[in-house]
Amino acid sequence: PDNAGYIMIENLEMLLLQAPNQSVRMGDSRILSQMISQKLKPAKETNPLVRWSEKIKYFVLDNWQRLWIMMLWLGICCGLFAYKFIQYRNKAAYDVMGYCVCVAKGGAETLKFNMALILLPVCRNTITWLRNKTKLGVVVPFDDNLNFHKVIASGIVVGGLLHVVAHLACDFPRIIAADEDTYEPMIPYFGEQPESYWWF
Template sequence: MEDCWQWVWVVALWLCVCAAFFAWKFEQHRRRVVYHVMGYCVCVAKGGAETLKFNMALILLPVCRNTFTWPRTGTKFGKVLPFNDSLSFHKVIAAAIAVGVGLHTIAHLTCDFLRLLHATDL
């Protein structure tokens, strides 16, 4: 644990941000009219899409080596952030994108479209 404490806190922070984005969008759509038609499926799909947006914006940041040259060597961030292990974090983000795509797609295909096909006119 002493050797990888930087990695642990960065991944824990990233997971908390992803969970917060998911919960925020889930609750936002649970209060809308679309929830009464499609139920929790739309909430799960939109929550997964929100984490996808965050991770797609973040995926290139760990592999921008020229951007991290100065913070790694010239500041105290180099002691706190694992700049030298950024390729592993890039791969973790890619795996999270795959999970988010699967969650978003499955939620739409299994629930939303079936409910819309059998919905009645109001």
């Protein structure tokens, strides 16, 4: 009765034991069904925290395959971003461009990963073979391949925006504004220091 998605044992027993006692004509079966279901006791739990935790538990039980794939994907993206961020934090470019270059390069690294991954979910023959010929179908939700393809596309958008915005709005203005001594390590990469933003 409270749309929990399950029925308690005592409610099931009550339904099964009371139904034969009712005389039912063919047209009245729907009405009888409503009458019996109205007699069901609602769940005893009134604590909203417990109800919320129950909903979370059932959500995880229903979607555990999707959840672990999403956690794996997010973990790889975060790991790649952090790897590039730390790598550029220790380079000479950081002295000129600061955290902007770290964010731009981290976004680019996730972008590369997602661009390499985006076609895998739509390779129908590969997905069919993996589902039918291997045991991976038990732990990998192959039937959600198009949804995962869309999720990867959103990751590409986020990585691309991070990369482009960090370069255009932060890196290039800092290169232009840097003094000669600070800019000197950048000469092999960018040549002489540009005077205008439009040089890039």
